[in-house]
Amino acid sequence: MTQPPALSLAGSATIGGEPLFRDIAFAVPAGRWTCLLGPSGVGKTTVLRLFAGLATGVVHEGTCAASDGPLAGRVALMAQDDLLLPWLDLIGNATLGARLRGEAADTARAREVLAAVGLAGMFHRRPRELSGGQRQRAALARTLMEDRPVVLLDEPFSALDARTRAQMQELTARLLAGRTVLLVTHDPAEAARLGDVIRIMTEDGIEEVPPPPGAPPRPVDDEHVLWAQASLLARLRKES
Amino acid sequence: MTAAGALAGWRAGLASALLGIALWQGLVWATGLPRFILPGPALVAETLWTSRVLIAENAVVTIAEVLMGLLLGALLGGLSAIGLAASPLARALVRPMLVFSQAVPVFALAPLLTLWLGYGLMSKVAMALLIIYFPVTSAFFDALMRTNPDWLGLARVMGASPMRIMWHIRIPAALPGFASGLRLAAVYAPIGAIIGEWVGASKGLGYLMLLANGRAKTDLMFAALIVLAVFTILLHAAVNRFAERVLER
Numbered sequence: 001m002t003q004p005p006a007l008s009l010a011g012s013a014t015i016g017g018e019p020l021f022r023d024i025a026f027a028v029p030a031g032r033w034t035c036l037l038g039p040s041g042v043g044k045t046t047v048l049r050l051f052a053g054l055a056t057g058v059v060h061e062g063t064c065a066a067s068d069g070p071l072a073g074r075v076a077l078m079a080q081d082d083l084l085l086p087w088l089d090l091i092g093n094a095t096l097g098a099r100l101r102g103e104a105a106d107t108a109r110a111r112e113v114l115a116a117v118g119l120a121g122m123f124h125r126r127p128r129e130l131s132g133g134q135r136q137r138a139a140l141a142r143t144l145m146e147d148r149p150v151v152l153l154d155e156p157f158s159a160l161d162a163r164t165r166a167q168m169q170e171l172t173a174r175l176l177a178g179r180t181v182l183l184v185t186h187d188p189a190e191a192a193r194l195g196d197v198i199r200i201m202t203e204d205g206i207e208e209v210p211p212p213p214g215a216p217p218r219p220v221d222d223e224h225v226l227w228a229q230a231s232l233l234a235r236l237r238k239e240s
Numbered sequence: 241m242t243a244a245g246a247l248a249g250w251r252a253g254l255a256s257a258l259l260g261i262a263l264w265q266g267l268v269w270a271t272g273l274p275r276f277i278l279p280g281p282a283l284v285a286e287t288l289w290t291s292r293v294l295i296a297e298n299a300v301v302t303i304a305e306v307l308m309g310l311l312l313g314a315l316l317g318g319l320s321a322i323g324l325a326a327s328p329l330a331r332a333l334v335r336p337m338l339v340f341s342q343a344v345p346v347f348a349l350a351p352l353l354t355l356w357l358g359y360g361l362m363s364k365v366a367m368a369l370l371i372i373y374f375p376v377t378s379a380f381f382d383a384l385m386r387t388n389p390d391w392l393g394l395a396r397v398m399g400a401s402p403m404r405i406m407w408h409i410r411i412p413a414a415l416p417g418f419a420s421g422l423r424l425a426a427v428y429a430p431i432g433a434i435i436g437e438w439v440g441a442s443k444g445l446g447y448l449m450l451l452a453n454g455r456a457k458t459d460l461m462f463a464a465l466i467v468l469a470v471f472t473i474l475l476h477a478a479v480n481r482f483a484e485r486v487l488e489r
Contacts, residue, residue: 049393052393052397053396053397054393054396054397072399073399075397076397076398077393077394077397079390079394081390083388083390083391083394085391085409085412085413087412087413096395096398096408097398097399099404099408100395100398100399100400100404100405100408100409101398101399101400101404102401102404146398
């Protein structure tokens with residue numbers, strides 16, 4: 001992995017002529033976790049897809065860049081849907097990126113990474129033979145196999161039950177440490193646990209909120225984390 | 241267990257066949273039609289046995305036509321669907337042609353094909369191919385165009401070329417569509433071959449049926465028809481089995 005860059009996005013976006021967001025300035029610092037918190041439909045996923053270079057159905061006027069040159073080829077993506085291919089086993093899914101680029105699939109490393117996310121002994125299972133939490137672990141393994149300096153997470157834990165979600169948050173925070181991570185979420189608790197930097201996005205724009213003390217992943221029952229979570233929620237409610 | 245539940249699988253098929261034969265025999269008795277208009281099941285069974293060599297010789301020809309047509313049609317249909325899905329230009333140019341070709345009744349082309357390709361095997365293979373080409377292409381193409389857009393986005397972020405996305409994601413994801421096209425094709429292909437034989441042939445089950453009909457040998461015609469129907473059912477089952485095997489992989 002190369003040195004992770006910082007990201008920045010500025011400007012306005014319209015969708016079918018209607019404004020989605022206006023004159024925002026959003027910075028994602030290098031090598032840290034940034035949580036972009038906001039209600040549904042406010043454009044947070046659009047921000048993430050603009051960084052990913054994916055067609056978003058929106059017209060964006062402004063800049064979207066990394067601090068040190070083009071971003072293409074340096075990004076990995078993980079979404080709420082695990083996006084595992086049902087006809088491939090876990091090794092096949094973990095090495096998908098290599099095969100899609102015409103490179104040799106490194107199955108030895110795939111085994112290591114799958115074991116690291118807690119899927120040892122399940123290398124040849126198909127996605128349908130796994131639980132939701134296991135599938136999301138496999139998606140994390142596929143993301144890690146890409147070994148990109150920038151990782152974009154689009155609500156990757158929101159379909160999981162509370163206990164699995166907490167485990168996945170800790171695992172992901174540990175395994176993605178040192179990369180530039182942008183986590184888009186609508187869950188104040190998740191932002192309070194995981195963000196080095198927390199930003200709230202509403203119809204009025206993006207503003208920064210100080211994170212609770214301590215390094216992520218912060219404990220779920222820490223009073224500062226709980227307080228931060230409550231104040232984030234209050235802020236979200238006030239804005240809407 | 242319900243009565244329908246008890247009649248699962250091949251037992252249901254057998255019971256249904258027996259019921260059909262009983263109804264057929266009932267119709268023969270009730271109407272009292274002469275045997276050259278409506279032969280009974282027993283007479284047809286007898287003809288099936290006594291003319292088995294004649295029927296088998298002709299059946300082999302038809303089966304060969306159907307299998308070759310099916311194979312070529314599946315191949316051409318599959319490649320066409322991939323080409324159309326890969327290229328917007330091909331879609332713009334070729335799709336209207338495909339739709340137009342469907343507006344032409346394939347049956348009406350049979351005399352032309354016989355004129356161009358002769359009385360032999362090739363005109364029937366071409367007929368079977370033509371009749372299955374559209375269902376195969378269309379079912380596979382639709383499936384290729386319905387790939388989960390999030391898979392495509394993920395692949396693009398991973399740095400995949402359109403060709404590799406096609407090979408590693410779109411084609412495997414669309415195989416169920418290709419399989420449903422093939423299932424339809426297994427039923428249509430024999431129709432194509434028979435039409436081809438009716439228009440001009442010197443061998444095959446369709447030819448035999450016409451011949452029997454002309455000589456008022458209705459029992460022989462029925463026998464040939466039953467062989468054709470049984471073959472079609474077996475072909476459909478085989479294609480089904482093949483599709484399931486491939487999709488399970």
